[in-house]
Amino acid sequence: MERRIAAMDTSIPNAGRVYDYVLGGTHNFEADRQAAEYMISLVPSTRRWVRMLRMFLQEAVLRLSAEGFDCFLDLASGLPTVDHIHQVVPHARVIYVDNDPVVVAYGTQLLEGNPRVRYIEADIRDIDALLKSPVIPELFGDNRKVAIGFNAVTCFLADDEIRRIVHALYDWAAPGSKMFATFETKDPNLMTPRMQQFVDMFERMGSPYHFLTLEKSIELMKPWEADEPGFQPLAEWLGLQDQITEADREGVGLEFYGAILVKR
Known part of the structure; x- marks a missing residue:
């Protein structure tokens, strides 16, 4: 791990560290x-939306913890910083997952000494291999009634990849398990040069980015069922409707949704 961190090329931007910076x-x-800062100059609402994504994660985790969940499997986690799951519910057992070896190495170093948290290096597109990781039963035991984080993920996956991951998680998890997820959407008929440049930046960082519609997001999450209150804009989840302006839609109908889903 230390060798990976030492060998890290800090002259190249990394999506996980960029996200960390935008979060503060x-x-x-x-x-x-x-x-x-370049991406924020292209899409000024970036900081607002990213912080709402983290606020939703915190709100969802607290709600699920209050329902009795104490095992959290978080996919495509990025760096475990800025009030991530293990900081919001410190009594819980948490497994973070990311496919970036540098992020995992750095994240593991940050989590050193915390016996309730693990970090797995895995690509969630190979979901079957991830779910066979010995780390999961080592930390969770036989408990498969878990809370699964699927936040800011769909924008980096093809539709068939999302379907395969969602179905595999459904088959693996015990009844009563829940998934807390976010979805990045826009009007499919609208695109601006600035938004295209924003998307291109992710491509250059090795993380191709695309938007879904709300209808497609709902379809792709089946057979998981939406728990109350269903798929809602993040601003509604957080009671911040008055803080989103038309300018925050960036001329493309930009909207971020959150949902808690359940396996019946």
């Missing part, structure tokens, strides 16, 4: 900060 974190480098 400190685990990032100058290249990450420059990339983030």
Whole structure:
């Protein structure tokens, strides 16, 4: 792990560290900060939406913890910083997953000494291999009634990949398990040059990015069923409707949704 961190090329922006910077974190480098500021200059609402994504995660985790969930499997986690799951519910057992070896190495170092948290290096597109990881039963025991984080993920996956992952998780999880998820949507008929440049930046960081519609998001999450209150804009989840303006739609009908889903 230390060798990976030492070998890290900090002159190249990394999506996980860019996200950390936009959240207000400190685990990032100058290249990450420059990339983030450039993306914010293209899409000024980026910081607002990213912070709402993290606020939804916190709200969902607290709700699920209050329902009795104490095992959280979080997919495509990024860096475990800025009030991530293990900080919001410190009594819970948490497994973070990411496919970026540098993010995992750095994240593991940050979590050192916490016996209730693990970090798995895995690509969620190979979901079957991930679910066979010995780390899961080592930390969760035989408990498969778990809370699964699927946040800011669908924008980086093809539709068939989302379907396969969602079905595999449904088959693996015990009845009563829940998934807390977010979805990045826009009007499919609208695109601006600035938004296209924003999307292209993710491509250059090795993380191709695309938007779904709300209808497609709902379809792709089946057979999981939406728990109350269903698929709702993040601003409604958080009671912040008055803080989203037309300018935040960025001329493309930009909207972020959150949902808690359940396996009956």
